[in-house]
Amino acid sequence: MEDLRHGRATRERKFAVCTGGAHLQPADRAELLAVLAGDTDEMIATRAGEAILSAPLESFVEAIKRENALPALFAYASRHLADKPGISDALVENKNCPAELLVHVLRHLSDVATQTLVEDLDRVSASPALAAALEHSPSLTPEQKNQLRELHGPAHPIDEAALADAAAAAEPDAERRQTLIQRIAKMTVAQRVQYAIKGGSDARRTLIRDANKVVQRAVLQSPRLTDQEVEAFAAMSSLTDEVLRLIAGNRAFRKNYVVVRHLINNPKTPLDVTLHMLPMLNPQDLKRLTTNKNVPETLRTTAAKLQRTRAEQKK
Known part of the structure; x- marks a missing residue:
């Protein structure tokens, strides 16, 4: 199987895949046919192309979604199958599909897949071509289009004083802090997004206070983000209400x-957010909230009412 996947199999075995005589699972055969369609042997490539025409479309969708799907499958599907139902959405769904291939399939995406892609800051920040192409999608909001322009538009001078303040809170070591500041100060928005997603905790703790909303959101998308970091962010009154709203909105x-x-006790968290989450507090924390002078009076009053309601229900 691996020999076939990487083009090292004999001619006879390749023909067997094309004719259906190799006894493969449909998704495996679909992937191999895509590989063989680019074979250096013209006859093999032709036979593979012909076999693809009669292969079940669902098998290609399944193959594309697999974590170990081959680049050759992504390339073939984006060029020759993008207009088929489910193919383009499957390419978006697989994080291993290169961004440059997605440029060719954008017009075939469902609205859901388009939204998924535009929110994938790792991909759109890494590919100016993808971001530029996405801007023309009719399913994007004006805010989303502005976000894409910000990513790869003209660089604006970074607020070095604000950066220094953020870094001071994130990195106690003076030498490492200075290195961090110098590195971030030279970055474009797209580079800061990439650093927020792939950098270390010091980068995330600094960039969560970046003036650019896209960079802030990228921090929260980082696969390296820990529970402890999110807990710390939720308690930070130095963050914007938008960042706190994003944290609260993440299931x-x-x-x-x-x-x-932490969000409920953070005075910067929007009131509608804290009121919505209030019933989630346990009795002890609810009681403490009623005397917390840092939060809005409306929240304290509502907390007191909830406390009384709970007490009455126990009677």
């Missing part, structure tokens, strides 16, 4: 009770 983050408690 995975809300599963962490400490995050919920």
